[in-house]
Amino acid sequence: MAGSRRESGLKRAHFVEPRVAALLLLPQLAILLLFFFIPSIRALAQSFLLADPFGARVQFVWFDNFTALFRSAEYHESIWVTVWFTLAQSILTLAIAGVLAFATDRVIRLRGTYKMVLLLPYAIAPAIAGILWAFLFNPAVGPIAHALHTIGIGWDPNLNAADALILVTLAATWKHICYDYIFLVAALLALPPSLLEAAAVDGAGPLRRFFLIALPMISPTIFFLTVMNFVYGFFDTFAIIDAVTRGGPAGATNILVYKVYQDGFVNLDLGSSAAQSVILMLSALTLTLLQFRYVERKVNYDV
Amino acid sequence: MTFGRNLLLGGVLLGLAAAPASAQRVEVQWWHAMGGVLGERVNELVKGFNEAQDKYTVVAVNKGNYDEVINGTIAAYRAKRHPHLVQIYERGFMTMLLSDAVVPVHQLMKEQKYDVDWSDFIKPVAGFYTYKGNLMTMPFNSSTPILWYNKDQFAKAGFEKPAATWQEFEKQLYAIKAKGAAECGTALANDYFWSLIENYSAINDQPFATRSNGFEGIDTEFVYNKTKVVGQVTRLKKWLDDGVLQLAGTGLSPQQLFASGKCATYISSTADHGAMERNATIPWSATFLPHEADVATPRNSTIGGATIWVLKGHKAEEYAGVAAFFNHLASPRTQVWWHKVTGYVPLTNAAYKMARDEGYYTQNPTREIAVLQLGRGTPTENSMGFRFGNFTQTTFALRQEMEAVMTGKKQPQQALDDSVRRGNEILRQFEKLNQGKY
Numbered sequence: 001m002a003g004s005r006r007e008s009g010l011k012r013a014h015f016v017e018p019r020v021a022a023l024l025l026l027p028q029l030a031i032l033l034l035f036f037f038i039p040s041i042r043a044l045a046q047s048f049l050l051a052d053p054f055g056a057r058v059q060f061v062w063f064d065n066f067t068a069l070f071r072s073a074e075y076h077e078s079i080w081v082t083v084w085f086t087l088a089q090s091i092l093t094l095a096i097a098g099v100l101a102f103a104t105d106r107v108i109r110l111r112g113t114y115k116m117v118l119l120l121p122y123a124i125a126p127a128i129a130g131i132l133w134a135f136l137f138n139p140a141v142g143p144i145a146h147a148l149h150t151i152g153i154g155w156d157p158n159l160n161a162a163d164a165l166i167l168v169t170l171a172a173t174w175k176h177i178c179y180d181y182i183f184l185v186a187a188l189l190a191l192p193p194s195l196l197e198a199a200a201v202d203g204a205g206p207l208r209r210f211f212l213i214a215l216p217m218i219s220p221t222i223f224f225l226t227v228m229n230f231v232y233g234f235f236d237t238f239a240i241i242d243a244v245t246r247g248g249p250a251g252a253t254n255i256l257v258y259k260v261y262q263d264g265f266v267n268l269d270l271g272s273s274a275a276q277s278v279i280l281m282l283s284a285l286t287l288t289l290l291q292f293r294y295v296e297r298k299v300n301y302d303v
Numbered sequence: 304m305t306f307g308r309n310l311l312l313g314g315v316l317l318g319l320a321a322a323p324a325s326a327q328r329v330e331v332q333w334w335h336a337m338g339g340v341l342g343e344r345v346n347e348l349v350k351g352f353n354e355a356q357d358k359y360t361v362v363a364v365n366k367g368n369y370d371e372v373i374n375g376t377i378a379a380y381r382a383k384r385h386p387h388l389v390q391i392y393e394r395g396f397m398t399m400l401l402s403d404a405v406v407p408v409h410q411l412m413k414e415q416k417y418d419v420d421w422s423d424f425i426k427p428v429a430g431f432y433t434y435k436g437n438l439m440t441m442p443f444n445s446s447t448p449i450l451w452y453n454k455d456q457f458a459k460a461g462f463e464k465p466a467a468t469w470q471e472f473e474k475q476l477y478a479i480k481a482k483g484a485a486e487c488g489t490a491l492a493n494d495y496f497w498s499l500i501e502n503y504s505a506i507n508d509q510p511f512a513t514r515s516n517g518f519e520g521i522d523t524e525f526v527y528n529k530t531k532v533v534g535q536v537t538r539l540k541k542w543l544d545d546g547v548l549q550l551a552g553t554g555l556s557p558q559q560l561f562a563s564g565k566c567a568t569y570i571s572s573t574a575d576h577g578a579m580e581r582n583a584t585i586p587w588s589a590t591f592l593p594h595e596a597d598v599a600t601p602r603n604s605t606i607g608g609a610t611i612w613v614l615k616g617h618k619a620e621e622y623a624g625v626a627a628f629f630n631h632l633a634s635p636r637t638q639v640w641w642h643k644v645t646g647y648v649p650l651t652n653a654a655y656k657m658a659r660d661e662g663y664y665t666q667n668p669t670r671e672i673a674v675l676q677l678g679r680g681t682p683t684e685n686s687m688g689f690r691f692g693n694f695t696q697t698t699f700a701l702r703q704e705m706e707a708v709m710t711g712k713k714q715p716q717q718a719l720d721d722s723v724r725r726g727n728e729i730l731r732q733f734e735k736l737n738q739g740k741y
Contacts, residue, residue, distance in 0.1 A: 047357065048733065049346070050732065050736055052398070052401065052402065052736055052737070053373075053398060053402075054375045054377055054381070054398075054402040054403065054404050055378055055381055056401070056403040056404070057736055057737065058403055059736060065482075068728075074703070108604070131553075131554060134553040134554030135552075135554035135555070136554075138551075138552055138553070138554040138643075139552065139556050140549065140551060140552070140555055140560065140565075141554075141555050142554065157392070157552065157707055158550045158551075158552035158553075158709075159543075159550065159710050159711075160710065161710055161712070243553070244553060244554075245553060246553065248706050249706040249710045250701075250703055250704075250706035250707040250710050251703055251706075251711055252710070255523070260706075261695075264701070265370065265374050266370050266695060266699070267376075267693070267695055267696035267697065267699055267728075268377075268398065268696070269693070269696055269732075
């Protein structure tokens with residue numbers, strides 16, 4: 001194919017000097033070293049230690065921190081909460097963003113305004129967004145909670161584990177829809193209009209056009225967003241949990257990343273916290289590899 | 304290299320800029336956790352000291368909440384860029400004591416030739432922070448929980464004031480709700496584990512843990528799953544189910560539930576005086592915490608709050624500044640001022656006497672409750688206080704298990720058993736690491 005030949009020609013012509021390539025990579029590698037490799041190695045080392053927070057006394061305890069975690073009922077619960085939360089959040093975000101993107105793609109009047117309104121939540125700091133949601137749904141003073149009570153739903157995220165999990169899932173989803181939305185809108189814009197028009201001429205309605213033509217063609221974007229949503233759910237939802245439920249009630253929303261923070265920075269149990277972050281890192285890595293290995297096969301890049 | 308040189312240059316420039324101010328004065332850095340109005344009071348305190356003499360300047364920096372301050376301190380100490388003074392909450396006592404990073408306050412004051420009458424410090428405060436007969440850290444903000452109530456709502460239900468026992472108090476709260484005097488009986492404070500579990504144990508002379516609640520050794524074990532605490536938790540759960548007790552949850556402060564007139568009572572720190580006086584739109588008053596009907600002599604309650612720890616590794620003249628600041632802080636005049644503007648208890652008997660002689664308590668009777676409640680009777684091994692390693696972590700486990708009761712996931716007995724089991728595992732970790740240190 002013409003494209004790939006041009007690409008390899010480019011490589012040979014411009015990168016005969018490997019030192020230039022290394023130099024260009026250096027800034028990125030330096031950042032990775034400082035903010036990823038060094039902290040990861042230190043976390044790995046810490047996960048085998050029992051240490052007082054000031055570092056005055058340190059004991060090497062082999063895998064004690066890990067075995068303690070696998071024995072702990074709270075940790076098992078945290079794993080399940082994380083799985084549910086991340087799955088629900090990913091699917092919900094993608095579905096809603098997909099509908100909105102397809103809908104605004106068809107709107108002609110005020111398209112810019114719609115898009116701007118839809119993007120607003122992304123500009124709000126997660127902690128502020130979290131407090132907003134916590135207040136709106138607070139069973140004692142929140143207007144939405146009040147509305148739910150009047151229609152006979154006994155909403156109380158302080159005392160009901162399911163309510164709390166629903167609340168943080170909704171808040172996290174709301175915050176992340178914009179991200180997925182931008183990518184989906186861009187992907188839809190890149191579709192050749194002739195294909196969709198041809199389908200319309202052949203009598204396919206908007207839904208058929210979406211599911212049979214648009215969806216398969218934007219599958220690379222959807223795959224990318226699925227990976228990003230998982231990463232978001234795993235790591236970036238910390239601030240929302242902290243503001244909305246603080247992991248409660250009784251650990252109902254205590255996702256793994258929040259537990260890492262809670263045990264490390266509040267409870268000062270550095271060994272356990274490091275062990276948890278190592279496990280979290282490995283599972284995120286495994287998950288992403290699996291996604292690339294199995295899901296990516298179904299993705300069609302040949303548009 | 305350039306980066307390093309720039310940093311160096313920046314440092315030099317900064318040093319030059321700061322030079323005129325610090326040429327004569329020695330600077331003492333103090334990291335604290337007092338936000339809002341309390342933060343303003345800390346600034347006034349420091350300003351008072353800085354203006355009263357011309358040798359030292361104390362610089363007070365708010366580093367966030369208590370958790371953030373202790374975290375920042377640890378990170379700074381490990382990087383050898385720590386301040387002279389840090390305000391650490393009472394739950395961090397053992398961590399700080401065994402950190403090898405601190406100078407005990409009694410030693411510092413002796414080295415700096417200040418003759419402090421430590422015996423004048425009020426017992427419940429000094430006792431909490433004394434190790435092997437010596438005060439290890441400078442007491443700063445100490446409080447104890449008291450019972451706040453809405454006078455109108457009690458009168459409407461036909462009561463003069465809250466009853467002295469939990470049994471009678473319970474009847475009152477149910478009557479208040481039944482008669483419609485208030486929507487709810489009491490609001491649950493965020494630090495309920497401190498007021499309704501720990502202080503409850505002290506007042507009713509119930510052991511919280513073996514070895515005098517940890518004072519005698521780090522081989523201490525929690526036992527509160529075998530005491531009246533089980534009944535207390537069962538009672539709170541019943542109140543919650545009956546709508547007598549209300550939770551605020553995130554997004555709302557429980558104090559608002561009381562201050563707005565929604566709940567008739569609120570059990571929380573005496574340090575809420577400042578906020579009550581400013582925010583409450585209701586006719587409030589306060590009284591002693593209730594005790595069990597079958598406990599003939601209720602004991603003293605215990606303190607909460609924080610102290611100022613002195614960190615190692617600074618210059619001698621800076622420690623002279625620290626000592627001068629502590630001397631200023633402990634003076635009766637400063638203490639009475641602090642007591643009045645914040646609601647925290649005065650640290651010394653001299654300060655308490657000064658406030659009393661002024662007639663302050665005749666005008667503000669609720670301000671004396673905490674002092675009287677703390678000093679009530681002779682402390683037993685169950686009411687001296689609480690001294691546990693990894694205390695924040697064991698408290699976290701207790702709170703999680705309490706939430707399991709509130710959400711109906713566990714029965715009180717089972718939750719307390721689990722809390723004690725988890726807490727003891729945490730205590731054993733601390734014992735393993737600090738064997739022979741305490």
